[in-house]
Amino acid sequence: MRRSKETAAIVTYGDHEVITPENKLRGAVTKVAAGGDNEDPVARAEKALAKLSPEFDSWMDSECDRLDKARRDLLTDFNPANKEALFHAAHDIKGEAATFGYPALAVAAESLCRLIEHTPEATHIPPRLVDQHVDAVRAIYREYAKSDAKKLAARLTKRLREVTDDFLMQKNRNRPEVLEQLGGPSIVPE
């Protein structure tokens, strides 16, 4: 065993090294007896997030506007930068919508991400389907407070996803690796 300048213990084997770096974070760990810690950092963080939550409506609003602008830019000029911008706007909504209190938006946004990511050639992305996704996201957001909005959103996004998946399956019928991805489960728990 030898030690590097970075004080890592290095054990060399036939074709690899196992390096145990100095644990510089050890000083931040304290062992406490079970039940001996009244602090709950997770609850504290959740409370801090709750204080921030009055901002979430306007944040969601600005993300929907961003998506709409990206859609208009792409449909005006179908170039890679505009395609990337639309994907990015949808991808951000997919990741943030639940945190902002609008989980139903994430499903439509995810479907749009799949459409953009898995259509083999960008110019083959159907503008009408892009429009339908963006309009769905905006409509769900606008109507979110209504009592039946989530049920309608679920029906709408289910149908959008079906149409999108049919299209993608058809377009990727000769690309088994993509078909496997399209059929694979998401790692995000339901």
Added chain:
Amino acid sequence: MVRIDFNRLRFLVIDDNAHMRRILRTLLHGFGAREVYEAEDGAAGLEAFTHYIPDIVITDWAMPIFDGLELMQMIRQPGANANPYVAIIMLTGHSEKKRVTAARDAGVTEFLAKPISAKGLYQRIINVVANPRPFIKTKTYFGPDRRRNTNSNYIGPERRKGGKADVIRQTPLLEKARAPV
């Protein structure tokens, strides 16, 4: 049971979305962290990493200039920067198995799929601080040991030559990513 003194840790948050950076900062301060630095793309993230030498990097995947995966590959260069062993938590909206595998193979320490939760983030931080894994260096890989546990049902060849590495029993990354929080 362990408690983490967050005020002894320095965080770098890299995400091009200002809302997400604000959420992360809020959560980290809520945990008790004082030192939280931010960068809004991969290039600024690399610069901030060199400048601040954080203990833990929390990075998004999809970012302009270069993305979180490319950033990670630049950090995981032995001898090229101040701390190639830094703990890196990939926080991303990508939720497909191939993404988890790609992140693992680029040297990620932990993977956290959005939507973010305080509990999920806290668990990842606890893990990187309290249960650090050894690093493996081969011709094609440098990063935390990807073997988190031993599989008694594995019947393939031993790919590592010349001996077996220590293995810290931990939940496989994909299983962790799938577990509800």
